[in-house]
Amino acid sequence: MSGTTSRDTADLWKAALVEIERPSSPVARFSAAESLAMDGGASLGPWQLAYQTYGTLNADRTNAVLICHALTGDQHVANVHPVTGKRGWWETMVGPGRPIDTDRYFVICANVIGGCLGSTGPASTDPSTGRAYGLSFPVVTIRDMVRAQAALVDRLGIDTLFCVAGGSMGGMQVLQWAALYPDRVFSAMPIATAAKHSAQNIAFHEVGRQAVMADPDWRGGRYIDAGVRPTKGLAVARMGAHITYLSEAALHRKFGRELQAGHAPSFSFDAEFQVESYLRYQGVSFVERFDANSYLYVTRAMDYFDLAADYGGSLAAAFKGTKTRFCVVSFTSDWLFPTADSRAIVHALNAGGGPVSFVEIETDKGHDAFLLDIPELFATTRGFLDAAARARGI
Amino acid sequence: MSLARPENGFRLDHLLVSEMVEPGSRVLDVGCGDGALLELLTTRRGVDARGIELSRDGVSACVARGLSVIQGDADTDLADYPDDAFDYVILSQTIQATRNPRIVLENMLRIGRRAIVSFPNFGHWRIRALLAVTGRMPVTRNLHYSWYDTPNIHFCTIRDFVSLCDEVGATVERAVALGPSGKKVGVTAPWWFWNMFGEQGVFLLRRGRD
Numbered sequence: 001m002s003g004t005t006s007r008d009t010a011d012l013w014k015a016a017l018v019e020i021e022r023p024s025s026p027v028a029r030f031s032a033a034e035s036l037a038m039d040g041g042a043s044l045g046p047w048q049l050a051y052q053t054y055g056t057l058n059a060d061r062t063n064a065v066l067i068c069h070a071l072t073g074d075q076h077v078a079n080v081h082p083v084t085g086k087r088g089w090w091e092t093m094v095g096p097g098r099p100i101d102t103d104r105y106f107v108i109c110a111n112v113i114g115g116c117l118g119s120t121g122p123a124s125t126d127p128s129t130g131r132a133y134g135l136s137f138p139v140v141t142i143r144d145m146v147r148a149q150a151a152l153v154d155r156l157g158i159d160t161l162f163c164v165a166g167g168s169m170g171g172m173q174v175l176q177w178a179a180l181y182p183d184r185v186f187s188a189m190p191i192a193t194a195a196k197h198s199a200q201n202i203a204f205h206e207v208g209r210q211a212v213m214a215d216p217d218w219r220g221g222r223y224i225d226a227g228v229r230p231t232k233g234l235a236v237a238r239m240g241a242h243i244t245y246l247s248e249a250a251l252h253r254k255f256g257r258e259l260q261a262g263h264a265p266s267f268s269f270d271a272e273f274q275v276e277s278y279l280r281y282q283g284v285s286f287v288e289r290f291d292a293n294s295y296l297y298v299t300r301a302m303d304y305f306d307l308a309a310d311y312g313g314s315l316a317a318a319f320k321g322t323k324t325r326f327c328v329v330s331f332t333s334d335w336l337f338p339t340a341d342s343r344a345i346v347h348a349l350n351a352g353g354g355p356v357s358f359v360e361i362e363t364d365k366g367h368d369a370f371l372l373d374i375p376e377l378f379a380t381t382r383g384f385l386d387a388a389a390r391a392r393g394i
Numbered sequence: 395m396s397l398a399r400p401e402n403g404f405r406l407d408h409l410l411v412s413e414m415v416e417p418g419s420r421v422l423d424v425g426c427g428d429g430a431l432l433e434l435l436t437t438r439r440g441v442d443a444r445g446i447e448l449s450r451d452g453v454s455a456c457v458a459r460g461l462s463v464i465q466g467d468a469d470t471d472l473a474d475y476p477d478d479a480f481d482y483v484i485l486s487q488t489i490q491a492t493r494n495p496r497i498v499l500e501n502m503l504r505i506g507r508r509a510i511v512s513f514p515n516f517g518h519w520r521i522r523a524l525l526a527v528t529g530r531m532p533v534t535r536n537l538h539y540s541w542y543d544t545p546n547i548h549f550c551t552i553r554d555f556v557s558l559c560d561e562v563g564a565t566v567e568r569a570v571a572l573g574p575s576g577k578k579v580g581v582t583a584p585w586w587f588w589n590m591f592g593e594q595g596v597f598l599l600r601r602g603r604d
Contacts, residue, residue, distance in 0.1 A: 350476075355444070358463075358464035358466070384457050387460025
């Protein structure tokens, strides 16, 4: 990256390292005896999940909403981020008076297993060696993430979640929740997601992982022991991925072919175009807060996701007889998780007889739209949850 | 469409359709608009109601009412529903806007044991007179589009619809013609009378012949 991988970034990463082991969020700790049986065959223990909650659990324990975060998200949905100091990633959606109204609902969000903000992941210390797990951490699946969340929900004394909601990888977890624990999910909002990761999406992820692994500072995943970080590789991975979160129209609207300096070209390889400068910034700011190995593991989890495969190849079978109320949302310009992916989910739910609503929202903002200020998304969410709350008696 | 004459806030054609539906049954409303009929069926008939609607605004309005509605197109999306998924499939004031009314009707009778179809009758005397006298495509209060911008690409008369039902092997269990006020016209009258004086037809169909 440009020379801006500076002291600031290093200081922020120090703060991030503290968050890995001793997060500022509440932590649910599970002993070796409560180990997490993972899809890959490993048994992880002891392990922990760092989580945030907002609002108050009602006396009947019926108003809990679980938010599932996306690939590079974390549990800081609606509070200032402890590392970056930025606002919560879904503050437009979650909070007092927001569509997911914390005056009405008890909102929970946990950092996924394999993540790097306080939940056990490859940057955590392996108790058997005293060193960071690195690549000896077992490969994680979406179902592993959901099983871990279920253990947290148990720990919080909640039987049935009023709603499980999330976009992108969060949406995959929503689908997995509904398939794995149909009786524990009253309503579900999978947004901008798919029941399986496409070949194209796996391909993009592989490019990102190879960028990380090609960085000499990756050191075969043992960079924490060596006191270095593959920031260049991780930043390139983020830059590539970030393009897939936008759309051609959005990039054109934001940057066009505008030059950074605003005048004549300099005929060099500096960040000449505004879009280059923007991407470099995205890359550099990402490495401040994210662990490179975590990026490998969490992208891998998405790659492995194919919900139908667990049910004899039939997605309808995954949702057969479900009572969960679904609201599926997609965005017209999302080419990473296109509307066809959401329609496949809707068809499966219809075939299984499940109550499902589906809205495709018109926007040029691409996949990232689920995180942005999209009034139609807010109106749909509010309407869906209001109606579900009436049905639930809350 | 034509029958925006509310009775206790409900359209008369919606009330007529709801009378045709057995309480507690499973219903799919194709082209459900803002969900007014689905809500009527849910509250008055206690049905398990689902909808398909093309417009985003319509779907959003339905979701906010707590209805299960998916954004979709009758012409393309009915094929994805399994056989016998519903007791009734309703197509209210929409068949004339589909690209392939016959396939839509066949799908309805495959997905549901019964189908309810309401449509504007192009055989009404006023429309016939307009075409005969002016020599131009009729534009009326209810059918107010010009030929070049109308979404209604497959108009039919009540008699045309009866023969389509025959072609797809459906039995007409009940048929009603509604006049300008939304009131039934000539309940015991013959087809030609309905075809002349009904502004719209409402049909309850059953799969197969007697």
